[in-house]
Amino acid sequence: MAKLFRSLHGVTSRQWNLEDNVTKRKIWYSWSDRAIRSEKHYYTTLNYIHYNPVKHGLVKSPYDWVESSVHWYLQVNGREWLRDCWVKHPVRDYGRDWDNS
16 A cells, blocks of 8 residues: 555656646655544544644634635534534644554
């Protein structure tokens, strides 16, 4: 499986660099594959993904990131559900191995 992902990453990296007229840009340099191990891990990962643009200073709120799935979850489940999900499954440490608990 790792060989397949390396191949896929090579193909997509070359294509995206060609499209952007950039050479030797690293695209998948910190990518890792993680299987969801439990319901808790799923929702903690969901919170991590939704909060990531805020963490990196790109927006002030997860709701400000236009391409985020947070908008789908908001529409389907509502703001209270999202808030409860954040409280029940917080991401405590965004550093290395944040999801090993």
